[in-house]
Amino acid sequence: MRYLEITVPEGKRRAVLDVLEDEGIDYVVSDETSGRGYAAVVRFPLPTRAVEPVLDRLRRAGIGDEASVVVINAETVISEEFATLRNQYSRGGKKGSRTSRQVLRTKADELTPPFPIYAVMLLISAVVATAGLLSDSPAVVIGAMVIAPLLGPALAANVGIVTGDDRLKRTGFVYQIIGVTAVVVASIALAALARVAGLEPAGVDIVVATELEERVAPNLFSLAVALGAGIAGILSLTRGFSEAIVGVMIAAALIPPSAAVGITVAWGMYGAAIGAAALVIVNLLSINLAALGTLWVAGYRPQGLFEVSPTRRPTYVYATVFGVALLALAAPLAGVTLIDFQTTELESATEEEAHGVLADPAYDHLELEDVAVELDGNYPIQAVDRVLVTVSSREPGPEPGLADRLYEEIRPHGDGSLVVEVQYVVSEERGEGTADDAESQQAAVRSAGGS
Structure with a gap:
């Protein structure tokens, strides 16, 4: 709810009161005696949604910038006329506290x-x-x-x-x-x-x-x-x-x-x-x-029926400029998004293929530690640089043929320039039990496959 106070210029008192009475607004009017060209001060409460249309009607009635309008928040209004006015502006489900254009x-x-x-x-x-x-x-x-x-x-x-x-x-x-x-x-x-x-x-x-x-x-x-x-x-x-x-x-x-x-x-x-x-x-x-x-x-919209059309055009122009420029710049963003999706898919496929290869009994002594897809760092649109597969073993040294086999399984999920690198870390057996220590000898041996 809002409470309005309008200082009415001389010669406009009747026009203002006619608008308020036509709207069914419960108002209070007092004479203005400061001698500054004002005839009266009118005070009245309004539902928030009614502020903009009422002020627009007053402007069309000739109340321009020479009038002084103050809009303040009102905690509550107890009045039958105000309840009727609130219902009128809530008709059609338009309840809410939409800020008027002037306050906006x-x-x-x-x-x-x-x-x-x-x-x-x-x-x-x-x-x-x-x-x-x-x-x-x-x-x-x-x-x-x-x-x-x-x-x-x-x-x-x-x-x-x-x-x-x-x-x-x-x-x-x-x-x-x-x-x-x-x-x-x-x-x-x-x-x-x-x-x-x-x-x-x-x-x-x-x-x-x-x-x-x-x-x-x-x-x-x-x-x-x-x-x-x-x-x-x-x-x-x-x-x-x-x-x-x-x-x-x-x-x-x-x-x-x-x-x-x-x-x-x-x-x-x-x-x-x-x-x-x-x-x-x-x-x-x-x-x-x-x-x-x-x-x-x-x-x-701007106030007054005749101002809507001139302002609609610049609004459409600005919206078009924003939209076209945004679409043009969205193209490289779409390229980055595509790379992100491809990277995620390649990483998932690599992990699946690596688990499948290491399930071979010949590789029982090996365990998959990590799979990572590394990009080339050529920002903003990067490409896949290599696929890094990390496996752990209790003995140092590369496993003959493992890199080539992984490459053959992973290659269909990438492009022709895909590079697959296998990194070995050494795990240790300690005490009565067995514990894997993947950090004990990081990158002990590396082997790579690619084309």
Whole structure:
């Protein structure tokens, strides 16, 4: 429920009261004697869903920007007229607390902080996210998401589109672009300092060693996070859900990938940087497309019947641009997804075939320890580099013919360039019982087969 107070300009008193009486609204009116060009002050309660249509009717009756309108929350209203009005606006199952267009603009604007604060908070978030990724700490990365003020700009841009508010739209898009760019630049600087300081793990791929791997080779499932964030963001704005929680979700789609771009650029891994940058752009497009679609489906339009058509066209244009760009970028993500599926299938088939080969009585002294499919590291779209089969034996040395036999069984599940490598580890017999110690002599002997 809402409680409205309208300061009515001179000459508009009768028009306002006619609208309120026609709507069956229980109002209180008092004369305005300040001598500032106002005739009266009208106060009345409204169901939340009635705020937007009533204000639109008042505007069509000639109550423009010169009037002062205040909308506040009301805890309860005890009135027969109000109960009738609430039933009227709940007709057809339309119950709920949908925020009016006027309030929606205000809330979106309030969620967008002043630029200096926005910039400082994003820089802090970038530093924390970069440190969290380099130290492989999920908790620190989550902390970076919590402090990133990205919810407001994402919502403001799309609220501005569907309501015809050019200032709000421009602010939202500028904040988003500058924000992501600032995170990338700050991450490059911090990661470069970390590398100069000698924090790079010697001989270890930085992508594999940290939380970066899932962000430099994104797949189609990454879209779900961003699309869900955009929809949830608008619902939080229009239905009164917790904006803070949804803000973390939007930050999760943008801050870690942006920091990943900076880290991979600083490490000179430009293929990985392209993958992370693609994820950032895809997530930005997904959030905005989902938010725009949710607002339009929810019925948000500019005030006045004659303003719907001009605003419908730019809304369709923005939706088309977002959608086409998203489809274009989804193609490489589909390639990564396909590789993921193929890798999983190959690993499963390899394990099955290895168990079948080792079931031969000739290999009773061998036991399958592990199966791994390793990729070539050519980000963002990788290929299978080799299949590594680890077996354990009580005696060191390769088993003659085992690698070739495994290769022949596994080859039909891969392509012609598949490489199969067999790694042997030595197990020891201790005390009265037998215990396998696979770590006692790691990689004692290796044999490889392939073509």
